[in-house]
Amino acid sequence: MFPQRIPRKFKDEYKEKLLQRVTLRGPSGDCWTVALAQRGEDIELRNGWRDFVKDHSLEEGDFLVFQHVENSLFNVLMFDKTGCEREDSHFVIQDRDIRAENCCYMRDNKTDRPSTIPREFADNCLPMVSQEIRLRVGSKIWRVSLNRRNVQCTLNKGWAHFVLDNNLETEDYCVLELADTGTSRQPLTLDVHIYRAVEKIVPLKVILP
Structure with missing residues (x-):
């Protein structure tokens, strides 16, 4: 889970919006700043991503939905292995x-x-x-x-x-x-x-x- 590769289709769609750093806004409304790094043809979430994962107690099998808001700001929705939204993510x-x-x-x-x-x-x-x-x-x-x-x-x-x-x-x-x-x-x-x-x-x- 560290670092996290951004899916290429997502990267190609929003490459003009992806700066050196992005802001991830969790369901609680709080924001985390995460650095991006190029690795070959891929872009990865690096510095700050570990804190985002730890603060939300994310586990293997959880999946996230990134919604572009504006510029480099993204809302992040979180779901568990059953496909249900992680309610605890609203109270980080x-x-x-x-x-x-x-x-x-x-x-x-x-x-x-x-x-x-x-x-x-x-x-x-x-x-x-x-x-x-x-x-x-x-x-x-x-x-x-x-x-x-x-x-x-x-x-x-x-x-x-x-x-x-x-x-x-x-x-x-x-x-x-x-x-x-x-x-x-x-x-x-x-x-x-x-x-x-x-x-x-x-x-x-x-x-x-």
């Missing part, structure tokens, strides 16, 4: 200080039921007993009850208020990042990064008990 965090193993993404923004946390993240990063935790968006904090029952881990009391206060729609995604594990006096804290399906926010109105 480029910050090198954030470790992927300390994050998970979820889209369960209902106010009338608990929100289920992915099991792998819950088992690796969260307490094994039910307790109150903190959700943090910027400088604002919400206290939410974390409920453990058998193998399931859910956010219960306080979750509906978090959804309403942040105007979370059904198609919005949240990335949960372990900020600190807490102390005897301070509960565990999860930073929440919100990715919205639409830019315009419509305030939610629900009567809570």
Whole structure:
């Protein structure tokens, strides 16, 4: 996968647009600058491509669709071995200080039921007993009850208020990042990064008990 050869048909079609560097815009909207290098009759993606692959956790068998936008900018769509779009590619965090193993993404923004946390993240990063935790968006904090029952881990009391206060729609995604594990006096804290399906926010109105 390192380096990556550009298909010749694609190269011939866009050779006038391919400069020494191209910008690849992933599904998250973030951009990566990747250098091009000539090798015989082929053009390869070189410097910067490894970061793009690593940040998106691309594996052998995944396939990408490059869409030319303008000049040297390309949108990149990502699909797994089954042909389904890689949903996790929409929530890539480029910050090198954030470790992927300390994050998970979820889209369960209902106010009338608990929100289920992915099991792998819950088992690796969260307490094994039910307790109150903190959700943090910027400088604002919400206290939410974390409920453990058998193998399931859910956010219960306080979750509906978090959804309403942040105007979370059904198609919005949240990335949960372990900020600190807490102390005897301070509960565990999860930073929440919100990715919205639409830019315009419509305030939610629900009567809570």
